[in-house]
Amino acid sequence: MVFGSDHRAGARPYKPPVDACRLQEKDQWVCRRLLQRQLHDGAALRISALTLRLGLFRHDAPPEQAALQSCLDELQNELHAVLEELRDVAGKLYPPLLDQAGLGPALWEVADRMGRPVVIVESGERFGAAAEGAAYFAVAECLASLPAGARAVEVVVRRETDELMLSIFGVDARHVHLVDDRARPLGGTVDVVDGNRASAGTITARIPCE
Amino acid sequence: MRVAVAEDGALFREGLVMLLRAAGHHVIGWAADGDQLVTLLSTQPADVAILDIRMPPEPDGGLITAQRLRAAHPELGLLFLSHYAESHYLMRILEIGTESIGYRLKEKVGSVDVLTDTLRLIQGGAIDLVRHLLSCNDQPSIKIAE
Numbered sequence: 001m002v003f004g005s006d007h008r009a010g011a012r013p014y015k016p017p018v019d020a021c022r023l024q025e026k027d028q029w030v031c032r033r034l035l036q037r038q039l040h041d042g043a044a045l046r047i048s049a050l051t052l053r054l055g056l057f058r059h060d061a062p063p064e065q066a067a068l069q070s071c072l073d074e075l076q077n078e079l080h081a082v083l084e085e086l087r088d089v090a091g092k093l094y095p096p097l098l099d100q101a102g103l104g105p106a107l108w109e110v111a112d113r114m115g116r117p118v119v120i121v122e123s124g125e126r127f128g129a130a131a132e133g134a135a136y137f138a139v140a141e142c143l144a145s146l147p148a149g150a151r152a153v154e155v156v157v158r159r160e161t162d163e164l165m166l167s168i169f170g171v172d173a174r175h176v177h178l179v180d181d182r183a184r185p186l187g188g189t190v191d192v193v194d195g196n197r198a199s200a201g202t203i204t205a206r207i208p209c210e
Numbered sequence: 211m212r213v214a215v216a217e218d219g220a221l222f223r224e225g226l227v228m229l230l231r232a233a234g235h236h237v238i239g240w241a242a243d244g245d246q247l248v249t250l251l252s253t254q255p256a257d258v259a260i261l262d263i264r265m266p267p268e269p270d271g272g273l274i275t276a277q278r279l280r281a282a283h284p285e286l287g288l289l290f291l292s293h294y295a296e297s298h299y300l301m302r303i304l305e306i307g308t309e310s311i312g313y314r315l316k317e318k319v320g321s322v323d324v325l326t327d328t329l330r331l332i333q334g335g336a337i338d339l340v341r342h343l344l345s346c347n348d349q350p351s352i353k354i355a356e
Contacts, residue, residue: 040264044293045219051320052225059232059322080317087294097296100269105298112297 025185029130036094044086051079098136102126103157107139116143117152128210131164134182141178142171150199164209173201183207211329214256215240216247218265233322244275257333258287276306287332291316312338
């Protein structure tokens with residue numbers, strides 16, 4: 001007996017149609033955004049409300065019960081830490097600012113947090129959860145791969161009919177896979193131009209959008 | 211101090227109102243969205259309005275509402291609360307005004323002393339913002355709108 005093989009006549013590996021794969025990829029971005037919203041509107045809001053209730057107990061605790069006051073302070077600090085962790089998870093799922101304000105503000109924010117110099121050219125137009133999510137994480141991963149002291153990267157976001165055009169100037173062309181991994185599952189295409197030095201390449205992606 | 215609250219999360223709103231009352235403030239009323247807050251403040255004066263940034267009218271009703279309130283009641287202090295500290299919102303808040311204005315994470319107002327200090331600063335005309343947003347990176351980013 002040979003394990004892992006199928007001897008039935010005519011059996012072949014199943015490959016879902018390309019359109020189904022793209023639809024599934026699009027859905028997973030919508031799902032990520034939904035989970036992020038659930039975290040914000042559910043757990044995070046409940047925990048924030050709990051910190052207020054604890055603050056109220058802390059206020060009402062008798063001054064002579066120092067141990068109780070200290071315990072309530074510790075509980076509040078623990079909840080602050082939990083909220084920080086939830087924010088971190090939400091940001092990895094689908095950044096809330098990307099959801100609310102779009103690619104320009106979200107990319108500016110992530111570059112600022114990483115301390116990466118970046119110039120962002122965009123019009124404020126929205127492109128839908130999938131295209132925006134793919135473009136955001138592609139750029140964020142390119143920025144994260146920049147060496148310390150790298151020159152400013154220029155990111156241009158614009159629409160061409162039903163595609164989001166993402167151009168990243170001043171990156172290492174070898175990092176094209178970071179963009180390709182995000183764009184291709186949605187049916188996008190990626191071009192790359194090598195620069196005259198390591199961090200002078202240009203990566204351009206066309207991602208189907210809403 | 212006379213305080214109005216606008217927050218669409220009922221649990222958080224109720225907790226905030228209780229904490230404000232425990233701190234000795236007079237809560238003139240509360241609302242679940244920006245439009246209700248504007249209506250409330252058109253008939254009842256307040257010293258400070260506390261607004262959730264992300265509430266109806268979506269997506270950032272707190273900011274839109276604050277613009278209307280600043281125009282109608284220039285003396286009204288504004289305290290914005292959010293789950294996230296974002297430079298993007300800081301810039302928008304500073305566009306609304308640079309006096310009697312504050313921006314805090316929601317869980318950071320969870321003590322009577324902190325809440326009262328924050329409200330006093332704002333009522334006194336000061337600006338009280340999330341501190342880590344004010345620290346500058348060595349290589350500041352540049353944003354250009356087309």
